[in-house]
Amino acid sequence: MNDRVLVVGHGPAAHRLVHRLRALGHTGPLTVLGRPGTHHGLATAVLTGALPPDAADLPAHPAGTAEVHHVRAVRIDRARHAVHADDGTVHRYDTLVLATGARPRRPGPHLGGDVRALRAPARSAVGDGPVAVLGSGPYAVEAALALRRTGRDTVLVHPGERLLDGLLDPDAADLLAVRLAAAGVDLRPGRTAVEHLPGTLVLDDGEALPADTLLFDTGLRPTTDLARAAGLAVHRAVTVDALLRTSDPAVHALGDCADAPGDGWEQAEALARLLTGATPRLRPGPVTRLPAADTLAIGTPGDGDQQLTLRDPARGRYAALGLRGERIVSASIVGLPRAVAAVTQLHDRDLPVPADRLALLLGTPAALPGAAEPGPDTVVCHCATVTRRTLATAWHAGACDPAALTAATRAGSGCGGCAGELRALCQAFAREDPAAPGTGAVPAARTRPRTEQPV
Amino acid sequence: MTRTLVVAGHGMVGHRLVEDLRSHDRTDAWHVIVLAEESVPAYDRVALSSRVDGRGADSLSLAGPAFLADPAVDLRLSTAAVAVDRAARTVHCSDGTRLRYDALVLATGARPFVPPVPGHDLPGCHRYRTLDDVDSIRAAARPGRAGVVIGGGLLGLEAANALRLLGMEPHVVELAPRLMPVQVDDGGGAVLARLIGELGVRLHLATATTAIDAGPDGRVAAVRLGDGTRIDTPLVVFSAGVRPRDELARDAGLPVGERGGVLVDTHCRTADPRIWAIGDCAAVDGRCYGLVAPGYRMAETVTAQLVGLDPAPFPGADTATRLKLLGVDVASLGDAHATTPGAIEFATTDTRAGTYRKLVLAPDGHTLLGAILAGDASEYGALRASLVHH
Numbered sequence: 001m002n003d004r005v006l007v008v009g010h011g012p013a014a015h016r017l018v019h020r021l022r023a024l025g026h027t028g029p030l031t032v033l034g035r036p037g038t039h040h041g042l043a044t045a046v047l048t049g050a051l052p053p054d055a056a057d058l059p060a061h062p063a064g065t066a067e068v069h070h071v072r073a074v075r076i077d078r079a080r081h082a083v084h085a086d087d088g089t090v091h092r093y094d095t096l097v098l099a100t101g102a103r104p105r106r107p108g109p110h111l112g113g114d115v116r117a118l119r120a121p122a123r124s125a126v127g128d129g130p131v132a133v134l135g136s137g138p139y140a141v142e143a144a145l146a147l148r149r150t151g152r153d154t155v156l157v158h159p160g161e162r163l164l165d166g167l168l169d170p171d172a173a174d175l176l177a178v179r180l181a182a183a184g185v186d187l188r189p190g191r192t193a194v195e196h197l198p199g200t201l202v203l204d205d206g207e208a209l210p211a212d213t214l215l216f217d218t219g220l221r222p223t224t225d226l227a228r229a230a231g232l233a234v235h236r237a238v239t240v241d242a243l244l245r246t247s248d249p250a251v252h253a254l255g256d257c258a259d260a261p262g263d264g265w266e267q268a269e270a271l272a273r274l275l276t277g278a279t280p281r282l283r284p285g286p287v288t289r290l291p292a293a294d295t296l297a298i299g300t301p302g303d304g305d306q307q308l309t310l311r312d313p314a315r316g317r318y319a320a321l322g323l324r325g326e327r328i329v330s331a332s333i334v335g336l337p338r339a340v341a342a343v344t345q346l347h348d349r350d351l352p353v354p355a356d357r358l359a360l361l362l363g364t365p366a367a368l369p370g371a372a373e374p375g376p377d378t379v380v381c382h383c384a385t386v387t388r389r390t391l392a393t394a395w396h397a398g399a400c401d402p403a404a405l406t407a408a409t410r411a412g413s414g415c416g417g418c419a420g421e422l423r424a425l426c427q428a429f430a431r432e433d434p435a436a437p438g439t440g441a442v443p444a445a446r447t448r449p450r451t452e453q454p455v
Numbered sequence: 456m457t458r459t460l461v462v463a464g465h466g467m468v469g470h471r472l473v474e475d476l477r478s479h480d481r482t483d484a485w486h487v488i489v490l491a492e493e494s495v496p497a498y499d500r501v502a503l504s505s506r507v508d509g510r511g512a513d514s515l516s517l518a519g520p521a522f523l524a525d526p527a528v529d530l531r532l533s534t535a536a537v538a539v540d541r542a543a544r545t546v547h548c549s550d551g552t553r554l555r556y557d558a559l560v561l562a563t564g565a566r567p568f569v570p571p572v573p574g575h576d577l578p579g580c581h582r583y584r585t586l587d588d589v590d591s592i593r594a595a596a597r598p599g600r601a602g603v604v605i606g607g608g609l610l611g612l613e614a615a616n617a618l619r620l621l622g623m624e625p626h627v628v629e630l631a632p633r634l635m636p637v638q639v640d641d642g643g644g645a646v647l648a649r650l651i652g653e654l655g656v657r658l659h660l661a662t663a664t665t666a667i668d669a670g671p672d673g674r675v676a677a678v679r680l681g682d683g684t685r686i687d688t689p690l691v692v693f694s695a696g697v698r699p700r701d702e703l704a705r706d707a708g709l710p711v712g713e714r715g716g717v718l719v720d721t722h723c724r725t726a727d728p729r730i731w732a733i734g735d736c737a738a739v740d741g742r743c744y745g746l747v748a749p750g751y752r753m754a755e756t757v758t759a760q761l762v763g764l765d766p767a768p769f770p771g772a773d774t775a776t777r778l779k780l781l782g783v784d785v786a787s788l789g790d791a792h793a794t795t796p797g798a799i800e801f802a803t804t805d806t807r808a809g810t811y812r813k814l815v816l817a818p819d820g821h822t823l824l825g826a827i828l829a830g831d832a833s834e835y836g837a838l839r840a841s842l843v844h845h
Contacts, residue, residue, distance in 0.1 A: 305807045309642075311793075311800040314818065358801050362820045 002028040005275065006083060006091050008073045008226065009099035010034035012041075013255030013264030015058045017097060020272030022062040031066040031091055033073050033083065037101070038121040040139070041412075044146045045403045047116075047215070049125035055407040056122060076230035078248055095250060095275060098227055098238060099264075102220035102256035107134050111196040111214060118143055118217040128152060129212030132201045134193055136163045138288045138297075139217040141180065145292050148185045155186035155209050157193055157201070167288050169301035171311075172332035175318045176295055179335065182316075222257045235259060243280065244271050262286060281350065289344065291419030296340040298347055299330035310336075310361040319361040326352030338363025341420050380425065381411035381418045388425070395429045402426060457486050458557035460761065461546050463536035463703060465491035467500055468734030468750035469562030470517050473528060475758040480527075485761060487528045488554055490546070492535040496523070498586060501747060506589045507617040515586070536563070539707040541727055558729055560757060561704060561717055565697035565735035565745065570605070574667030579675030580691045583614040592692060598622030601657075601688040603678045605664050606695035607634040609778055614692045615656050616780045625656045626686050628678070630695075632661040638776050638787030639827050642802055646811040646829035650783045659684060667691055699736045699743050712738030721768035722760060723753045731757045739769055746774055775839050777832055786832035789825030789842045790815050798824055805830075814838075 005021065007014045010032050018032060042056040061067060071085035076096065083091045104117035114126070118139040126147070133144040136158035148154040156163075162173040163180070181187055188203060193214070195202040201211040222237035233239040233247035237259040244252045244260055244267060254271055255264035262270075263286050274280040288297040304322025311318055312335075319339050322330030328347045333339050339361045346353060354360055376389040386409045399408040402422040406412040412422050460476070462469050473487055491497070496518035506515060522528065531548070538547040539559065546554045567582040569575050579595065582588045583604075592614075596602070602618040604611045607629030615625040627634070633644025634651060648658055663681040670676030678686045699716035709725045710718040716738025723731045723739065732738075733753035735745055744750065753769050760766040777786040793800045797818040804811050810830035817824055826838045 305805065307802075307804040307806075309800070309802040309804075311802075314797040357803070358814070358816075358820070361801070362799075364820070 003094035004029045005095045006093035007032045007097045007099055009101055011037035011101045012039055013268050014099035016268035017272055018061055018065055020269055024272050024276040026276050033068050035069050043122040044143050046122035047126050048146050048150045050403045051407055053123050078230055098253040099255045100223040100257040102222045105219035105221050107216045107218040113196055113198045115214045118215050126213040130210040131213045132211035133215045135217035136160055137217050142290050143215055144185045148183055157188040157191050159192045167297040169320050169332040172318050172334045175334045179293055220256055243274055294335050294337040294340055296331055296333040301330055301332050303330035308357050337420050380421050386411035391425055460485045460487045460558045461554050461556040462489045462560045462562055464562035464564055465489050465497045466564045467747050468754050470497035471751050472754035475754055479762045483527050489530045490534050490536045491532045494533045503589055504613045504617050507620050539703050541707050561732040561736055562734045563700040563736040565699050567693055568696045568698050569693045570695055572664050572666055577669050577675045579689055583692050583694045595690050596621035596623055597689050601626055601686055602690045603686055603688045604692045611694040614694050627656055628659045628664050630663055642804055642811045643827040643829040647785050701736055712741045716743040722766055723757050733757055777835055784832040786828040786835040788839055791825045791827050795824050
């Protein structure tokens with residue numbers, strides 16, 4: 001608890017780790033080297049213009065955290081437990097955490113004009129013209145859907161057959177494509193981009209698509225130079241064990257630079273627990289949420305001893321759940337927002353599924369965990385620990401849509417699991433508004449500025 | 456005055472009709488002549504497999520002493536109906552007699568479909584429908600040798616189990632990619648295939664039988680499949696579905712269904728007001744069921760009409776089926792393939808327990824339309840009771 005913890009890298013995983021270490025009672029020195037990144041989860045809102053660019057900035061660290069922004073770590077001296085920075089400073093550690101992240105892999109050499117990586121800080125909204133998105137992963141799908149919903153002509157180009165391949169099972173992926181198409185996103189599966197000229201994207205089959213802006217999420221290149229130079233085991237990424245330890249037990253790695261199960265968010269939680277003496281829980285497989293598409297993917301499709309499958313083709317709904325014992329180990333859900341919410345909560349809290357699994361997947365209210373009427377102190381966003389009361393205050397102060405609530409309170413800036421609840425709360429507050437006593441300072445609803453945010 | 460009812464066929468459904476009628480016809484208004492093609496009275500065809508381990512025909516017989524002694528019932532064994540003269544209201548029988556009828560019920564059943572592959576009629580090729588079929592299979596069985604069942608439906612699996620009980624090494628050839636394709640889906644088929652495999656039955660799915668080869672003695676020696684497999688075997692059993700026996704009706708100028716079967720309405724009436732058709736030979740509104748339970752419902756409907764009760768129409772299909780062989784428990788109920796518009800499917804596959812369960816629900820999410828159970832069909836009764844018919 002009193003160890004010196006040094007974190008190299010300052011992206012969302014590093015940020016989460018620092019917050020969780022303090023929250024779990026770490027009292028020793030805590031230093032972060034590197035310029036703070038932005039929140040990946042809010043990049044889409046910045047690109048569509050729903051949020052200003054600074055809304056995606058990571059929030060301030062808890063008091064007592066040493067942040068060294070202007071330096072870059074250049075060398076690890078494992079023997080002396082020290083990291084040398086490019087300004088000549090030396091930072092000593094008992095525990096070193098590598099969170100050096102990854103760089104987006106560019107899709108091809110012939111791409112010019114307004115071309116942006118989706119997994120890089122979003123610094124401005126894209127124009128109103130047509131947008132082409134390259135990639136089949138969650139960032140590409142989410143961006144395509146969000147941009148289309150703001151009225152931009154959007155085409156999604158990916159070389160494989162399916163979206164979220166390996167994350168969603170094939171039936172769910174096919175249904176997700178149907179939903180995107182229904183929302184007006186043009187789909188070009190099995191295609192790659194060969195050239196982007198101003199205003200035009202040319203595909204490998206010769207098709208020319210109008211595209212003022214090109215967004216891509218076509219893979220990551222883990223940043224491993226520091227680890228490699230220090231003689232740590234590195235394969236594709238930094239090799240770690242189940243406790244996120246590298247080949248040197250005093251050095252951990254997490255996030256996009258590490259070859260670890262789960263996503264950076266979960267890894268940060270697990271490592272914070274480990275370093276503070278709590279029981280770490282690192283679940284296998286990633287958790288992918290696409291709230292805008294009512295889609296959830298957990299783990300590797302098909303994992304588990306028991307598979308539950310709900311097919312409702314007439315209504316475009318599908319859910320597959322893999323259980324080990326009573327616990328959720330995999331999920332592919334499309335078009336069932338209540339099941340997405342309930343399964344997310346059960347998985348997050350490692351709770352057993354209820355006996356009525358059909359009700360769980362269909363979203364029959366009785367099956368939702370904690371379905372009792374929420375009070376003002378009910379925590380809505382578990383990542384940022386934001387209560388309903390805090391959200392109500394922010395809403396009455398003018399933050400009237402989910403993106404604005406996120407910017408004002410940080411709710412929804414973490415795993416994104418409460419996105420549905422934020423939407424529902426906005427509607428609920430709006431219903432309660434005319435009879436809201438004790439909010440005298442609040443301007444009348446009709447004069448309150450509202451950001452257009454289709455949901 | 457006593458009227459004459461001729462029942463053409465003494466299978467399970469024909470027998471049920473006569474029993475039903477006799478229990479409702481308190482004034483003996485009807486004299487019943489039953490034409491039985493086989494040499495024995497009606498028997499429980501569903502339990503045919505139990506004949507394999509040597510149970511006598513008597514234990515399967517449905518006709519008790521009271522039935523056989525009933526003076527109002529004239530059961531004529533080994534006598535088939537060969538023609539119907541509707542104008543004269545007579546039935547011509549295979550023994551040369553002519554019977555005048557006031558009412559005629561066709562209950563001629565179905566015959567096994569034998570695919571026209573080369574060698575299908577060689578000695579050593581069998582069917583699996585009658586007691587005689589089972590007796591001839593028992594006589595032809597060669598313990599330790601392979602036996603090939605063509606058709607992986609309910610009856611085919613029964614036949615395969617029969618061959619296993621006779622000491623043979625059964626193979627099942629099925630054109631569809633799964634066993635019992637009519638009753639179960641891919642999930643149920645996977646569990647079923649594993650369980651059947653554990654019984655020592657070799658499966659050849661998604662492949663056709665291309666030829667049956669004769670040996671030097673002119674008997675079956677091998678079966679060749681579309682996937683190139685060749686199985687050396689002295690014995691082949693065909694169970695590739697059945698075809699309704701509707702010739703009497705066709706020849707008498709009565710309409711038949713598009714895919715065969717005597718065309719009847721929901722009261723099992725043919726186009727001729729004096730002629731009904733029930734069981735496997737009947738196509739109710741064009742559909743043949745091929746199961747005993749719907750046949751029984753048809754028999755009840757016709758009985759009610761004959762005795763002047765309020766004729767409840769055939770209530771539709773209870774096509775629920777359950778296969779229970781040693782260690783294999785599979786059931787299918789109602790709309791198992793979710794063909795109802797807007798139907799929702801909810802399936803559970805348990806790889807540890809080796810079970811599969813699928814419920815088919817109405818768009819409301821809780822009204823049961825159908826189900827498939829494999830590996831554990833203990834819910835069969837409860838689900839069947841809560842099934843909604845459309």
